[in-house]
Amino acid sequence: MREPLADHTTLRLGGPANSFITHTDPADWADIARAACEPKQPRLILGGGSNIIATDAGFPGMVVRMATRGITARALQQGQVEVTVEAGEPLSSLVDFALTEGLSGVEYLVGIPGTTGAAPIQNTGAYGQQISDTLTSITAYDWSTHRIVRIPASECGFGYRISSFKRHPGRFTILTTTLHLRRASQAAPVTYQLLADVLNVPLGTRPPLAEAAVAVATDRQARGLTLPSSGPDARQVGSVFLNPTVNEHQAAHVRAYGGPLHYDARGEARVSAGWLLQHVGYAPGCRLAEGIYCSTQRTLTVVARGSVTSENYLGILYRLSREVEQATGIQMHLEPTTRTRKRPAAR
Ligand SMILES: Cc1cc2nc3c(=O)[nH]c(=O)nc-3n(C[C@H](O)[C@H](O)[C@H](O)COP(=O)(O)OP(=O)(O)OC[C@H]3O[C@@H](n4cnc5c(N)ncnc54)[C@H](O)[C@@H]3O)c2cc1C
Known part of the structure; x- marks a missing residue:
């Protein structure tokens, strides 16, 4: 039976994919890339399906769901830590990892659904922080040259909820993201007025790391910015429009x-x-x-x-x-x- 995309999107909409593969082991990527090219067919890369509206007709080619897991960390100089994350790792796991390890740089992204590999696509962000603040490079499969390439953040074309990957979809599949986080007991400075109000601090304050994440998580819950597992608001993609x-x-x-x-x-x-x-x-x-x-x-x-x-x-x-x-x-x-x-x- 062809796999319904509705089973893999948070809106639970979308017809069947012509073929569907879940990518779990990074070592299998070459085989998956080969399968996706022969016979020549359109490709759709899926993470957590929390930012996609799939068609009722489904997808006439191969859907690859990125489900590779793994986070590695390497200490650099001056309290910087280089963190490399597999594309299928939930963004929430990266945030949890950073909070547990006492690393600042992604604490305000707490509560955002989806995978780390999809975060650079729309430069996912919230409460004044975005993935591009700490992302230094990605590795990606380039479907035009059939090579794995490393792309520095400076070449990702990041802007407000945009990147060159979103502007020109289809060429690259992100395999890993690398970020530079900072060992610190305090969060990144508050730059978002609403968060400053919630924390009752002036803009520019660096609240304690855990306190900052709890404040954001609580505020997201209170404002309906979380994805409930059931109930009237369970089927959604978060905000449907960008702030113009x-x-x-x-x-x-x-x-x-x-x-x-x-x-x-x-x-x-x-x-x-x-x-x-x-x-x-x-x-x-x-x-x-x-x-x-x-x-x-x-x-x-x-x-x-x-x-x-x-x-x-x-x-x-x-x-x-x-x-x-x-x-x-x-x-x-x-x-x-x-x-x-x-x-x-x-x-
Ligand atoms: C309740 C809720 C709250 C949300 N809050 C926020 C928020 O605060 N801020 C925010 O920015 N977004 C938010 N979102 C939107 C969404 O969660 C994020 O944009 C998230 O980063 C999408 O990840 P995903 O894995 O679900 O992507 P998907 O929906 O699976 O894919 C999104 C796009 O990225 C592409 N893609 C996915 N993975 C890869 C990959 N490895 N390589 C290349 N292309 C890929 C897909 O083809 C698709 O075009 C929210 C959504 C919900 C449901």
Whole structure:
């Protein structure tokens, strides 16, 4: 029987893959790469399936689920520790490892589902920290040369929830990630106002490592940013839209309605996608269509319940982005990867 992708995605949507292989032993990679090339067929690389909307038709080629495990650490100079992680290792295991070993650099990524190998794809991050802050290089299989290559972080094209891997998908499969963490009893400086408020400290403070991670985990729980194993919000991909950048005119509109704007180091303004959805009338818990709802705690998390199709689910997301664009002129972009029809033009 062909493997349903719904069994491997947190939305539990997606039809069968033509062929499906789980990669567990790094030594087997050459065989898997060969199998994925012969006969020539499309490939889809899957981690934890927490940031992907798979099509109802499934996938007409080979799906490789990355499930290799392993974390190794090597002390460098001046309290730096080089940590290398297999692609299939859950990001949560890396965070646990760092906290247990007293290493700072990934503590604010606590509670994010998915694998470490997928984290560089969208430069996964939260609470002012992102994987690119400490990632120094990756090893990847280059499908165009059929070689394993080491790519330094400086060549990964990292930005806000983006990398060159996401811009040009398909060429590289990440096999390992290497990070430089710092031996410290204190966390990285707090740069995110919400976290500063939660911890009741000024921006720039370095709270104790464990305290910082507990504060983030507790706040994620309270704000519906965790993946429940059951219940009404169990089928989701987290935030469905990125926080869009806005021009001065759009920023003025947001300001006029009291919306929050965040400025990055280059002075570029972003507006909260969740606020935009609320601005056009949506709220946590609201029904968007049969079996499709905003999560009970967050407008920006859209959950599936019952027998929903990915086509219906995506249709709702496109409808939401059209409504926001019509009301504000601001274009929202999907955060999860999709392999379906293109976004219909705004009417
Ligand atoms: C409750 C919840 C909360 C979340 N919170 C956050 C958050 O705070 N911040 C954030 O950034 N994200 C968040 N996410 C999104 C998601 O968890 C992350 O983006 C995560 O890094 C995706 O990992 P994954 O293994 O599930 O990737 P998948 O969904 O399996 O894959 C995502 C993309 O990466 C590609 N890919 C996966 N592995 C590899 C590999 N080894 N090599 C090459 N390509 C690969 C896939 O083809 C796909 O395009 C959240 C999701 C949920 C459900």
